[in-house]
Amino acid sequence: MASVTLKNVVKRFGDVIAVNNVSLEIKDQEFVVLVGPSGCGKTTTLRMIAGLEEVDEGEIYIDDVLVNDVPPKDRDIAMVFQNYALYPHMNVYDNMAFGLRLRKFPKDEIDRRVKEAAEILGIQELLYRKPKQLSGGQRQRVAVGRAIVRHPKVFLFDEPLSNLDAKLRVQMRAELAKLHDRLKTTMIYVTHDQVEAMTLGDRIVVMRDGVVQQVGTPLELYNKPINKFVAGFIGTPSMNFLDVVLKKENDTLILDGGSFKIKVPAEYKAPLEPYVNKEVTFGIRPQDVYDLAVSREMLRDDGNVIDAVVDVIEPLGSEQIIYLTSGPHTIVAVLDMQTHTEVGASMKIVVDTSKMHVFDVNTERAII
Numbered sequence: 001m002a003s004v005t006l007k008n009v010v011k012r013f014g015d016v017i018a019v020n021n022v023s024l025e026i027k028d029q030e031f032v033v034l035v036g037p038s039g040c041g042k043t044t045t046l047r048m049i050a051g052l053e054e055v056d057e058g059e060i061y062i063d064d065v066l067v068n069d070v071p072p073k074d075r076d077i078a079m080v081f082q083n084y085a086l087y088p089h090m091n092v093y094d095n096m097a098f099g100l101r102l103r104k105f106p107k108d109e110i111d112r113r114v115k116e117a118a119e120i121l122g123i124q125e126l127l128y129r130k131p132k133q134l135s136g137g138q139r140q141r142v143a144v145g146r147a148i149v150r151h152p153k154v155f156l157f158d159e160p161l162s163n164l165d166a167k168l169r170v171q172m173r174a175e176l177a178k179l180h181d182r183l184k185t186t187m188i189y190v191t192h193d194q195v196e197a198m199t200l201g202d203r204i205v206v207m208r209d210g211v212v213q214q215v216g217t218p219l220e221l222y223n224k225p226i227n228k229f230v231a232g233f234i235g236t237p238s239m240n241f242l243d244v245v246l247k248k249e250n251d252t253l254i255l256d257g258g259s260f261k262i263k264v265p266a267e268y269k270a271p272l273e274p275y276v277n278k279e280v281t282f283g284i285r286p287q288d289v290y291d292l293a294v295s296r297e298m299l300r301d302d303g304n305v306i307d308a309v310v311d312v313i314e315p316l317g318s319e320q321i322i323y324l325t326s327g328p329h330t331i332v333a334v335l336d337m338q339t340h341t342e343v344g345a346s347m348k349i350v351v352d353t354s355k356m357h358v359f360d361v362n363t364e365r366a367i368i
């Protein structure tokens with residue numbers, strides 16, 4: 001088992017800085033997910049930890065040992081790739097055993113480890129099939145099994161589920177979480193799917209343009225995003241961002257969106273005072289928007305009602321996503337099926353101001 005530490009790590013490709021001064025502390029047995037849009041530097045960071053990319057600046061430690069100049073084969077890590085990378089001419093057993101044979105493990109030890117990994121992953125009956133005889137999910141299990149037999153200090157996963165269909169991805173996510181609980185090994189996982197990040201990670205590292213934006217538990221990132229980018233990237237559907245002017249009326253702060261006015265709760269007054277009469281961005285998650293007609297009594301307040309018109313309705317069975325327009329603003333709400341409406345209808349919605357966010361329009365940093 002091992003901790004992984006990155007100190008001021010930089011990676012350049014020509015004039016492009018792919019990873020910019022990244023510092024991370026990953027604890028022993030922790031499951032950490034690197035998440036961000038394509039091109040944010042998450043896979044490059046993973047490849048530097050694996051030794052597949054050279055570090056231009058900074059230091060990488062595995063178990064307090066500097067590994068910048070240590071070859072990949074000597075880092076005691078195992079990597080699972082997006083494309084499975086199985087040898088097509090070998091059966092499952094030989095694919096899983098190949099790395100151990102290269103390291104001159106005894107035959108009985110190889111057999112024990114392969115069968116143990118196959119049992120953990122539920123692929124015992126597939127051991128003598130070729131990769132072309134396997135489904136995508138089965139191939140992914142074999143790729144994970146090939147990593148497990150190594151008994152590495154650190155597992156590295158590079159978008160391992162992106163080639164699977166939606167239902168199988170959900171199933172494999174659960175299996176990877178159970179695998180981590182069982183193996184108690186440090187795991188670093190790269191994905192662009194924030195749902196995967198939220199459901200798998202002990203902690204999540206959100207990256208953008210090679211820079212770490214925020215590191216925290218899934219709920220910390222969801223409830224207390226440090227900036228507008230993190231707020232919009234974590235959570236689905238994405239947070240609503242509405243450009244408003246912060247005004248003061250009779251000692252009460254008001255978010256004036258033109259077509260609506262939202263009263264700011266007293267507990268948020270102090271941090272927002274410096275922004276009076278300035279533009280700010282009001283953020284509210286679709287899950288914190290309610291239909292006034294069926295909302296909880298605690299939310300019924302003249303200071304949080306917005307008049308809107310229904311544009312699109314997406315029924316999902318247990319809930320529905322409704323897209324609304326209020327003046328120049330588009331607002332997305334996740335409502336339960338008690339709400340009965342139709343496209344073009346007027347609707348009064350209320351927002352839970354105890355869960356509101358406000359961002360500086362220039363820096364995009366969270367004010368509250």
